[in-house]
Amino acid sequence: MTKSFVFVTGNANKLREVQQILQAGDSGISCTSQSVDVPELQGTTQEVAIAKVKAAAEKIGGPCVTEDTALCFDALNGLPGPYIKDFMGAVGHDGLNKMLVGFNNTKATALCTFAYSAGPGSEPILFEGRTEGNIVPARGGPGFGWDPTFQPVESNGLTYAEMRAEDKNKISHRYRALEKLKTYLQAQA
Structure with a gap:
């Protein structure tokens, strides 16, 4: 039995990665997408995810x-965190590196949070995935978002942008969160 969900995104890169990960795992789960204008709230990653999926549902x-x-x-004690999109728009890849000048620590965590809602009024369920790495000078072409500046610990020295899509999709924060969502959806089928 094929399980499907509506992925609320207007970001073609996110949609492509999610569909690639779902297809690679032969999970029997697919998604369609719909772009819905929902407010971009401030708060913790969990607070932002919950508010967003409730509004979308x-x-x-x-x-x-x-x-x-x-x-x-x-x-930076977790910053830029959920505000990375705004930081990227304001300072770019080079600026992300400059933010760490004066610190002896370039470690970073890529965090993905999928939020699932069964529909209006339902309590959202969160699925998080993390990938540890370091912020490095941009390598590997323009890439997707901050991919050129994030070098995962388990990537053999490559940034996300330098990795083949299928290799990135085996270790990425998005993959890890999506695996948890897939497991949940398969159990519901």
């Missing part, structure tokens, strides 16, 4: 999944 009128990504620098 109300607008769609049914079950849906949202995704939020954070990039948390150890030296």
Whole structure:
């Protein structure tokens, strides 16, 4: 039995990665996408994810999944965190590195949070995935978001942008969160 969900995103790169991961695992789970304008709130990654999926479920009128990504620098006590999109827009890849000048710590955690709602009024369920790494000078082309500046610990010295998509999708924060969501959805089928 194939299980499907509506992935609320207007980001073609996120959709592509999610679909690649779902297809690679032969999970019997697929997704369609719908772009819905939901407020971008401030708060912890969990607070942001819960508010976003609740708003999306109300607008769609049914079950849906949202995704939020954070990039948390150890030296900055977790910042930029869920605000990485705004930081990237303001300072770019080079600016992410400059933010760490004066610190002896380039460690960072890539964090993905998928939020699932069974529909309007339902309590959201969160699925988080983490990948540990370091912030490095941009390598590997423009990539997706901050991929050129994030070098996972388990990547043999490559940034996400330098990795083949199928290799990235085996260790990424998004993969790890999506695996948890897939397990949940398969149990519900």
